[in-house]
Amino acid sequence: MKRLTLTTLLVLAVFSVFSQIIEPIKWTFDSRQDGRDVELIFEAAIEENWHLYDTYLPEGGPIATQLVFEDSTLFDFAGDLTKNPQPVEKFDNTFQMNLRFFSNEATLTQKIRLKSDEPVEISGYVLFMGCDDEMCLPPNEAEFSFKFNGSAPAKQDAPAVSESSPSGITSGSSSGQTLWLFILISALAGFAAILTPCVFPMIPMTVSFFMRGSENRGRAVRTGLFFGVSIVLIFSLLGALFTFGLFGPNVGNILSTHWIPNLIFFLLFLVFAVSFFGAFEIVLPSSLVNKTDSKAEKGGMIGAFFMALTTVIVSFSCTGPFIGALIIEAVQDGGMRPLIGMFFFGLAFAAPFTLLAIFPSALNKLPKSGGWLNSIKVVFAFVLLAFGLKFLSNIDQVYGLNFISREIYLAIWIVLFFLLGMYFLGKIKFSHDSDVPFIGTGRLFLSVATFTFVIYLFTGLFGAPLTSISALLPPPSQVHSFVGGGQSAVQNTQNELCGPAKYADKLHLPHGLNGYFDYEQGMACAEEQNKPVFLVFKGHACANCKKMENGVWADSRALKLLSEKYVIVALYTDDRTTLSEDEWITSKVDGKVKKTMGKKNLDFQIEKYETNSIPFHVVIEPDGTERKLGVTFDADEFVDFLEKRL
Known part of the structure; x- marks a missing residue:
């Protein structure tokens, strides 16, 4: 069999230029109360090499640190703002002037006197x-709130508000729901990775390693648990690298908009898909596997750790697509998601290994390796081809190339999933597939589900x-309007414009x-229409x-408000159109200097x-x-946002 060697350094190199928004300054708040006399304490933890500017700065420099109170009539100031330590003054190369700033940490204390005992x-x-x-x-904002009721107030710890979730945005409950959905997807990806030909056969080998010394039950349990924890830590470490911005600051949107990373991701998915079809095998260098495997033979906790590392390395040729897709999605959404996603992926991946290491007798109940594992690998290959197309679509939409329309995209998906359905029926066979003498119940139901999805896709045409x-999917073309699924909102609703819109030759709003x-x-x-x-x-x-847009915008109430009550202004932050x-x-x-539409709008x-x-x-x-309002998938919340104060 042909082999294609990839190292983990290649994968890291692909992602090395991307990260999410960074937060080098985090705030916590405390207070001390003696009757009506109160001290408000604002503490800043500042990462190494970063600095926080003083509360008073010369004109023409950066924004000074300020305490902004919503209602200052509730109290009187009882002295000047005190600072500990005192800020240092140095020449700032960025602003070309002498500026005062704090490094490492800063504590600002403001004494006030409450006007009431209430x-x-x-x-x-x-x-x-x-x-x-x-x-x-x-400039950023960190919100604070102190409650006083005659006794000492409750301490509030509030991290600085990140730019991906700024002060004043209505987040609603959908953010939590979206995070839980992401966690579920991460865990399912971890379980799915186990059912691949390069991972599943490793289970009995791993269990046999832990059966040595199983006469000491307590020791065997501790070693097995440490093995599972090590797998989770290894995957979490990869997520942490992206979470804490070790791959370059403040350029996260490149991941989803620039043609180079999107093309690289498409090619990676394509290579893995072709490998899963059986054209060649992706393996890591044998020297790397041998080194970790030899250290695993030492036994004990050290041996358990290196056994975990060996498991992760050897399984890479099958887990790579899952990990890559998960990190791509997580980094685009930013925040702690890369770490959270890889933690739950590792947790799900490690769970069966760990349980069988602790209870080796359960190994006899597992199905034997065989052709069914290769079938799963082929299914993953079809899915990888379908999802890899999204990266080409990103390039097409951002650069306005118009070579992958929604119809072409759907047509490719229809063909791929139709072929997948035929594969389930045994009408298509690859070189490493076992013979399918008859169609089992499982294959029959999977083929029905796949062909149903194909019909669903067909309606999109x-x-x-x-x-x-x-x-x-790419956005719908302007020639289609469709009313269905109880959403009468998807119809031809025309706003009255004051004149021809700039860039309307290439940019369009949904739903007419x-x-x-x-x-x-x-x-x-x-202003003209008031x-x-x-x-x-x-x-x-x-x-x-x-x-x-296809969910909450398409609600009939929302669409009526947007079309009748508002002038809509849509600013694309990733469009590559060069401005005059x-x-x-x-x-x-x-x-x-910002020369493109997207960079100007983002700025x-x-x-x-x-x-x-x-x-x-x-x-x-x-x-x-x-x-x-930030992102929400709750139509009622979105409609309420539009109706408020109208």
């Missing part, structure tokens, strides 16, 4: 900005919204809505954007709203009042 809540936020020797982050998988793709043009029309503005920051390659020179801007955030979003997460929605009333 229970009171004092809330607000710390406005701050952090820089290192090479870059500065956008005639304009069906395919809401359940909309996040994976009309709007603008330039902020100034949209705001001018809203309407509020529905401003949305979105992206061509943003899965949650598509999911919201008179439209270029010099960023106030990083000082760089505007960060500067004005201190976030770069998408989708991000803002309603701007005619009087200038704003309210904000």
